[in-house]
Amino acid sequence: xxxxxxxxxxxxxxxxxxxxxxxxxxxxxxxxxxxxxxxxxxxxxxxxxxxxxxxxxxxxxxxxxxxxxxxxxxxxxxxxxxxxxxxxxxxxxxxxxxxxxxxxxxxxxxxxxxxxxxxxxxxxxxxxxxxxxxxxxxxxxxxxxxxxxxxxxxxxxxxxxxxxxxxxxxxxxxxxxxxxxxxxxxxxxxxxxxxxxxxxx
Amino acid sequence: xxxxxxxxxxxxxxxxxxxxxxxxxxxxxxxxxxxxxxxxxxxxxxxxxxxxxxxxxxxxxxxxxxxxxxxxxxxxxxxxxxxxxxxxxxxxxxxxxxxxxxxxxxxxxxxxxxxxxxxxxxxxxxxxxxxxxxxxxxxxxxxxxxxxxxxxxxxxxxxxxxxxxxxxxxxxxxxxxxxxxxxxxxxxxxxxxxxxxxxxxxxxxxxxxxxxxxxxxxxxxxxxxxxxxxxxxxxxxxxxxxxxxxxxxxxxxxxxxxxxxxxxxxxxxxxxxxxxxxxxxxxxxxxx
Numbered sequence: 001x002x003x004x005x006x007x008x009x010x011x012x013x014x015x016x017x018x019x020x021x022x023x024x025x026x027x028x029x030x031x032x033x034x035x036x037x038x039x040x041x042x043x044x045x046x047x048x049x050x051x052x053x054x055x056x057x058x059x060x061x062x063x064x065x066x067x068x069x070x071x072x073x074x075x076x077x078x079x080x081x082x083x084x085x086x087x088x089x090x091x092x093x094x095x096x097x098x099x100x101x102x103x104x105x106x107x108x109x110x111x112x113x114x115x116x117x118x119x120x121x122x123x124x125x126x127x128x129x130x131x132x133x134x135x136x137x138x139x140x141x142x143x144x145x146x147x148x149x150x151x152x153x154x155x156x157x158x159x160x161x162x163x164x165x166x167x168x169x170x171x172x173x174x175x176x177x178x179x180x181x182x183x184x185x186x187x188x189x190x191x192x193x194x195x196x197x198x199x200x201x
Numbered sequence: 202x203x204x205x206x207x208x209x210x211x212x213x214x215x216x217x218x219x220x221x222x223x224x225x226x227x228x229x230x231x232x233x234x235x236x237x238x239x240x241x242x243x244x245x246x247x248x249x250x251x252x253x254x255x256x257x258x259x260x261x262x263x264x265x266x267x268x269x270x271x272x273x274x275x276x277x278x279x280x281x282x283x284x285x286x287x288x289x290x291x292x293x294x295x296x297x298x299x300x301x302x303x304x305x306x307x308x309x310x311x312x313x314x315x316x317x318x319x320x321x322x323x324x325x326x327x328x329x330x331x332x333x334x335x336x337x338x339x340x341x342x343x344x345x346x347x348x349x350x351x352x353x354x355x356x357x358x359x360x361x362x363x364x365x366x367x368x369x370x371x372x373x374x375x376x377x378x379x380x381x382x383x384x385x386x387x388x389x390x391x392x393x394x395x396x397x398x399x400x401x402x403x404x405x406x407x408x409x410x411x412x413x414x415x416x417x418x419x420x421x422x423x424x425x426x427x428x429x430x431x432x433x434x435x436x437x438x439x440x441x442x443x444x445x446x447x448x449x450x451x452x453x454x455x456x457x458x459x460x461x462x463x464x465x466x467x468x469x470x471x472x473x474x475x476x477x478x479x480x481x482x483x484x485x486x487x488x489x
Binding site: 013016017020024027031033034037038041042044045048052130132133136137140141144147148149150151 | 243247250251261268269272276371372373375376377379380381383384387388390391392394395
């Protein structure tokens with residue numbers, strides 16, 4: 001069963017977006033002056049790649065098969081290894097280039113980004129067969145908000161900046177990780193979502 | 202002596218009426234899209250909140266319209282363009298051709314363009330053009346910088362979204378492109394900081410739909426090399442390229458060959474404008 005479920009995944013989208021993220025992150029490692037801007041973009045792209053892991057064009061058929069949603073989601077979660085590995089390689093390259101980043105916090109941010117994309121896909125998957133585009137867009141807009149709106153950056157930071165003042169990104173990511181785990185658990189348990197979430201844009 | 206006027210072709214008049222009706226409908230859909238409304242609200246809020254404290258630099262404020270009306274506008278235009286994909290088997294057999302429908306979609310860019318113009322006026326109200334925050338540029342050049350950073354990206358983003366929607370099937374294409382462009386602008390800024398006086402680096406910095414022309418630091422305001430006027434020409438050429446590439450989808454016969462010929466001419470003009478933008482203006486970075 002895992003083989004066919006994995007084979008039906010949106011691999012071109014996951015691999016493509018992960019590849020673009022790896023290039024952006026590689027540029028960040030190669031040009032340390034731009035790293036603090038390029039790494040958040042890289043991580044946002046990895047979150048978007050994670051959002052495509054649950055895309056199922058044949059959902060009308062697949063959703064009524066005996067294989068439950070939780071099992072299918074668990075099998076598809078294997079695809080998260082692609083963005084996680086790409087992110088880890090980018091951080092390794094940056095470390096080898098001598099970048100002075102808080103690596104534990106950066107690792108937490110990477111895990112948080114990827115899990116946020118996956119959780120958004122899990123929640124939307126209960127309403128649509130291909131949640132990748134909507135979940136990816138939403139996650140990217142949320143993750144890039146501190147970079148796009150200067151006022152947001154005063155309150156929330158989604159990437160740990162080396163030696164800078166301002167808020168730490170760690171509390172944000174611990175909260176996000178907790179919320180994501182709860183959201184994934186609820187969405188794969190088969191319970192209905194609140195009515196206000198019944199329409200996907 | 203009598204003079205006769207040739208009657209207008211009834212087909213042309215009907216085509217114009219159809220185009221106008223389609224353009225109005227698409228423009229309404231664009232203007233009422235929640236993401237675009239959020240972009241307009243965020244732009245207004247950010248401009249208003251930014252002027253409440255003492256203004257010492259404009260490097261953040263002048264990117265707002267490009268991000269919201271250009272970036273978010275690209276997302277909305279992409280969705281609008283793709284929203285008809287499912288009904289293409291039905292819409293495709295109507296008398297209205299695909300290029301005509303694409304032209305109507307391109308017309309929606311008038312909405313973010315108008316919003317960009319309003320944003321420019323508000324920006325000039327909050328940050329008068331005579332302020333020292335604009336660096337060593339002359340007054341007309343400062344206007345050109347602001348038009349290139351606020352108005353033209355607001356027009357170009359949605360046009361790029363229409364072109365993407367016509368040619369790219371991947372539904373995540375607009376946000377991936379948005380992030381790639383953001384990354385590129387940041388990368389070339391880092392290069393510019395390392396080599397501020399290099400002409401090739403200036404061309405690289407301007408090889409984007411958006412570029413910063415000043416940097417604020419403790420030493421003062423640094424005006425980068427490059428001509429804001431020719432950069433405007435480059436941006437407008439990019440807008441025309443986006444429209445032509447979008448129209449190319451579904452074009453047949455003489456229309457297709459005319460679009461391809463026009464595309465060649467505009468591409469050549471864009472390259473010339475980019476080179477002139479990179480080599481014109483100040484010959485080195487000027488800090489005041």
